[in-house]
Amino acid sequence: MLIREKVEYRRVEELREHPLNQMLNSPLGSMEAALLENSIDEMGIQGLYG
Numbered sequence: 001m002l003i004r005e006k007v008e009y010r011r012v013e014e015l016r017e018h019p020l021n022q023m024l025n026s027p028l029g030s031m032e033a034a035l036l037e038n039s040i041d042e043m044g045i046q047g048l049y050g
Contacts, residue, residue: 028036
């Protein structure tokens with residue numbers, strides 16, 4: 001199946017924020033940021049596709 005068959009086009013006016021967006025994409029606190037930085041230092045950035 002071609003990717004373009006899965007694309008759904010919408011007008012900008014129809015778009016709205018997902019209800020869980022704030023919870024799932026909230027800014028990192030200082031502790032979380034430090035843990036992430038340490039993880040990247042140790043393991044690097046791992047790609048999804050190899």
